[in-house]
Amino acid sequence: MKAALVSFVTLLAAVQLLPVSRSNPPEEGNPEAPAAIVRLLKRACYDCHSNETRWPWYSFIAPASWLVSRHVAEARRRLNFSEWGEYASDPDTASHKLGEIADQVASGKMAPWYYRAMHADARLNLAERQMLTRWARTSSAAMRSSD
Amino acid sequence: MLRKPTVVKALAFALGTGTILAFAAPSFADDGAMPQLRFEHGNFAPAQLSVQANKPFKVKVTNGSDAAIEFESFELHRERVVPPGETITVHMPSLAPGSYQFFDDFHHEVPKGLIVSQ
Numbered sequence: 001m002k003a004a005l006v007s008f009v010t011l012l013a014a015v016q017l018l019p020v021s022r023s024n025p026p027e028e029g030n031p032e033a034p035a036a037i038v039r040l041l042k043r044a045c046y047d048c049h050s051n052e053t054r055w056p057w058y059s060f061i062a063p064a065s066w067l068v069s070r071h072v073a074e075a076r077r078r079l080n081f082s083e084w085g086e087y088a089s090d091p092d093t094a095s096h097k098l099g100e101i102a103d104q105v106a107s108g109k110m111a112p113w114y115y116r117a118m119h120a121d122a123r124l125n126l127a128e129r130q131m132l133t134r135w136a137r138t139s140s141a142a143m144r145s146s147d
Numbered sequence: 148m149l150r151k152p153t154v155v156k157a158l159a160f161a162l163g164t165g166t167i168l169a170f171a172a173p174s175f176a177d178d179g180a181m182p183q184l185r186f187e188h189g190n191f192a193p194a195q196l197s198v199q200a201n202k203p204f205k206v207k208v209t210n211g212s213d214a215a216i217e218f219e220s221f222e223l224h225r226e227r228v229v230p231p232g233e234t235i236t237v238h239m240p241s242l243a244p245g246s247y248q249f250f251d252d253f254h255h256e257v258p259k260g261l262i263v264s265q
Contacts (some may be wrong), residue, residue, distance in 0.1 A: 090239070093224065
C-alpha cells in the first residue's frame with residue numbers, strides 16, 4: 001500500500017515536468033461592440049475564446065493542466081475573439097460566427113455546464129443572455145453580404 | 148528634325164510593342180481569374196488548389212450535392228455554410244507561402260482539402 005502511494009506521488013511529481021502550452025499570443029483585433037457587450041464577452045467568454053486567457057491555478061498542475069490547455073486550444077480554434085480581424089476580412093464568415101454565438105448563447109450551450117459549474121464568471125443571467133444574443137444577431141445581419 | 152529612317156524605326160517599335168501588349172493582356176486576365184472549388188459525390192474538387200502567395204484572392208465554392216456543407220478552415224479563419232446547389236464567394240487574405248487545410252465541418256468523413264500558396 002505504502003509502495004503504491006509512493007509510486008503515485010512520484011508519478012504525479014514527474015508529470016509536472018511535462019511541458020504544457022499556456023500562451024497568450026498577441027491580439028489581432030477584437031469585434032466592435034458596445035462597452036457593456038465587451039465587458040460581458042470578456043467576463044464570460046474570453047478565458048477560452050481569446051488570447052486573454054486568465055489561466056486558473058489548477059492549469060499549472062498536471063493532469064488538470066493538460067485538460068485546460070487542450071480545452072482552450074480547441075475553443076480558440078473554433079472562435080478566437082482576439083483574431084476577429086481575420087474573420088472580418090470575409091464579412092460572411094464574421095456574420096456566420098456571430099450567428100453561431102447567438103445560437104449557442106440563446107440555447108444555453110455556451111458556456112458548457114461543466115465549465116459554468118467551476119467558473120461563476122461564465123454564468124449569464126437571463127437579461128445578459130438576451131442582451132448578448134440580441135447584439136450577436138443584429139451584428140450578424142448587418143455583416144451579411146448579398147453574395 | 149527627325150530623319151525618315153528614325154521615324155520608321157519608332158513607328159515599327161510602337162507597332163511591335165502594341166502587338167505584344169495586345170496578346171499579353173488575356174494572360175494577365177487569366178492570372179486574375181477566381182479559383183473555384185466544387186463539392187460533389189462527397190469530395191472537394193480539386194482537392195488541392197494553388198494560389199499566388201502574398202496576394203489577397205477570392206474563391207468560389209459550389210455545393211453540387213443535395214445537402215448543405217460547411218466550408219471551414221481553422222488556419223484561414225473561414226467558416227461558411229453552402230446550401231445545396233448554391234455557389235458562394237469566400238474572400239481570402241494574402242497568404243504566406245505554405246499549405247492551408249480546409250474541410251466540411253458538417254461531414255467529417257469528407258477528405259480534407261488544401262490551399263497551397265506559392
